[in-house]
Amino acid sequence: MRFNKLDLNLLVALDALLVESSISRAAARVHLSQGAMSNALARLREHFGDELLVAVGRRMEATPRAQALAPMVRDLLVRIDATLQVQPLFDPTTTDRRFRIVASDYSMWVFVPQLLQHAAELGATACFEFLPQVGNATQALERGEADILIIPLRYVSPEHPAAPLFRDEFTCLMDRHHALAGQPLTREAYAAAGHVVMQPPGTPAAAIDASHLEQLGITRRVEVASYSFSSLPGLVAGTQRLATVQRRIARKACTHLPLVAVDPEFELPTVDQRLQWHRHRATDPGLLWLRETLAAAAQQMDSLAG
Structure with missing residues (x-):
């Protein structure tokens, strides 16, 4: 199909090329031969009057024209995909749809089990695929790689609609035989202790707790760093270190590890988890059901926590 002399199939190839910056990887992404993708690139260069991708050493880089085209091409393809996927009715008890959800390890540990339990109670037959929250999660929405984000x-x-999901707050975990157990956790004692911390994977950005402590002027003596909040309880058990974690994680950890949760004498940050979805898919009946199910599961989780 052509529009203004452009074969619209070439837009799929262009999108793959701009995402992968490689002819071979782009070809594999859209299930074409490398020769067919090279031919598509040649036709795209002719149509736009621009090289689009140029070799720089062993890799290819997008030209300024290609960089300007990238978000517009992706947006157009997402619109088309959203239009084709929408069905007038959605029955969660008969569907074979696969929902792709970006979620952190924290959400996977404290919230996702409740979601799956609630979906089972509803008799849902949908498949849930969870993707790691790394780097810029919004790109997963815009590339059509995720249906829903569960993010702070x-x-x-x-650029996209969002809704509240659940809230949490931070506390401190320590071994029940820690020297500070049973004592006030002052600012000075907290700073002097050894700490186990989480560094978000795929980004140089600091975790929520680290950013907050920096604003308070508190510097931790980091002795162990991990890529996940859910791993921290196991890393402080049997040690004289502290871990600053979400209260929901602390509550679960204290039930099966010899740990105690202690609130320090200074304020720790809260966690405001949100749902986010692509603006072009706001009326998708399947995603409407998913959003409602996520919200209901969060309410159940809060009621069970008291």
Whole structure:
């Protein structure tokens, strides 16, 4: 099919080329031969009057024209995909649809089990695929690689709709035989202790707790760093270290590890988890059901926590 002399199939190839910056990887992405993708690139260069991708050493880089085209091409393809996927009715008890959800290890540990339990209670037959929250999660929406994001408020994009999911707050975990157990956890004692911390994978950005402590002027003596919040309880058990974690993680950890949760004498940050979805898929009946199910599961989780 052609539009203004452009074969619209070439837009799929262009999108793959701009995402992968490689002819071979782009070909594999859209299930074409490398020769067919090279031919598509040649036709695209002729149509736009631009090289689009140029070799720089062993890799290819997008030209300024290609960089300007990239978000517009992706947006157009997402619109087309959303239009084709929408069905007039959605029955969660008969569907074979696969929902792709970006979620952090924290959400996977404290919230996702409740979601799956609630979906089972509804008799849902949908498949749930969970993707790691790394780097810029919004790109997964815009590339059509994810249906829903479960992310902290600080990462919510203003370009797409979002809704509150659940809240949490931070506390401190320590071994029950820690020297500070049973004592007030002062600012000075907290700073002097050894700490196990989480560094978000795929980004140089600091975790929520680290950013907050920096604003308070508190510097931790980091002795162990991990890529996940859910791993921290196991890393402080049997040691004289502290871990600053979400209260929901602390509550679960204290049930099966010899740990105690202690609130320090200074304020720790809260966690505001949000749902976010692509603006072009706001009326998709399947995603409407998914959003409602996620919200209901979060309410159940809060009621069970008291």
